[in-house]
Amino acid sequence: EAQVTQNPRYLITVTGKKLTVTCSQNMNHEYMSWYRQDPGLGLRQIYYSMNVEVTDKGDVPEGYKVSRKEKRNFPLILESPSPNQTSLYFCASSSGIGILRTEAFFGQGTRLTVV
Amino acid sequence: QKEVEQNSGPLSVPEGAIASLNCTYSDRGSQSFFWYRQYSGKSPELIMSIYSNGDKEDGRFTAQLNKASQYVSLLIRDSQPSDSATYLCAVKGAYGGSQGNLIFGKGTKLSVKP
Numbered sequence: 001e002a003q004v005t006q007n008p009r010y011l012i013t014v015t016g017k018k019l020t021v022t023c024s025q026n027m028n029h030e031y032m033s034w035y036r037q038d039p040g041l042g043l044r045q046i047y048y049s050m051n052v053e054v055t056d057k058g059d060v061p062e063g064y065k066v067s068r069k070e071k072r073n074f075p076l077i078l079e080s081p082s083p084n085q086t087s088l089y090f091c092a093s094s095s096g097i098g099i100l101r102t103e104a105f106f107g108q109g110t111r112l113t114v115v
Numbered sequence: 116q117k118e119v120e121q122n123s124g125p126l127s128v129p130e131g132a133i134a135s136l137n138c139t140y141s142d143r144g145s146q147s148f149f150w151y152r153q154y155s156g157k158s159p160e161l162i163m164s165i166y167s168n169g170d171k172e173d174g175r176f177t178a179q180l181n182k183a184s185q186y187v188s189l190l191i192r193d194s195q196p197s198d199s200a201t202y203l204c205a206v207k208g209a210y211g212g213s214q215g216n217l218i219f220g221k222g223t224k225l226s227v228k229p
Contacts, residue, residue, distance in 0.1 A: 090159070
């Protein structure tokens with residue numbers, strides 16, 4: 001079954017304690033991305049990756065890091081989380097190429113609370 | 116700053132009626148347009164994509180695109196209570212890199228009353 005798997009689903013942490021949210025896809029997609037979703041602000045892209053070892057900033061990258069060492073995995077790293085990073089996070093994997101590429105596969109979401 | 120605008124709603128329609136969801140976008144170079152459905156607490160689910168001016172139908176859903184007016188809409192015929200969700204409009208530019216990334220609207224909440 002084609003899927004994007006995120007872990008953990010829920011996480012409560014304290015300010016400053018480094019954390020990683022994992023994302024894995026089994027569809028051999030080249031393009032992967034991370035979004036955060038906040039009430040009244042919608043979905044905003046944090047980082048994206050067009051292939052292994054190729055990553056770039058989205059609209060709200062501050063406070064986040066990513067890596068893409070393997071095609072299937074795209075972890076999101078918060079080196080020093082702060083309360084304003086409390087949000088619902090989604091990893092997405094894209095099918096198609098060029099103009100037809102679209103984020104058709106989203107992970108289940110990770111609800112992060114930073115206290 | 117590329118923007119995608121949607122009415123936040125809630126849009127309330129009776130069961131069996133047509134629900135009309137609208138979206139405008141600011142980037143004239145946009146080439147790809149998508150509608151996602153998101154149930155509360157769940158991940159977005161792609162339901163329609165449209166690339167050319169005109170209408171595209173898929174079951175009870177019809178997407179309409181007017182690039183001259185920078186307007187895209189989603190019609191849901193014979194609305195059902197199970198259609199109650201937030202509908203996200205997303206737009207993508209023609210180019211690679213960051214210009215090829217999706218820009219999402221904030222979503223319209225639809226409520227279908229039995």
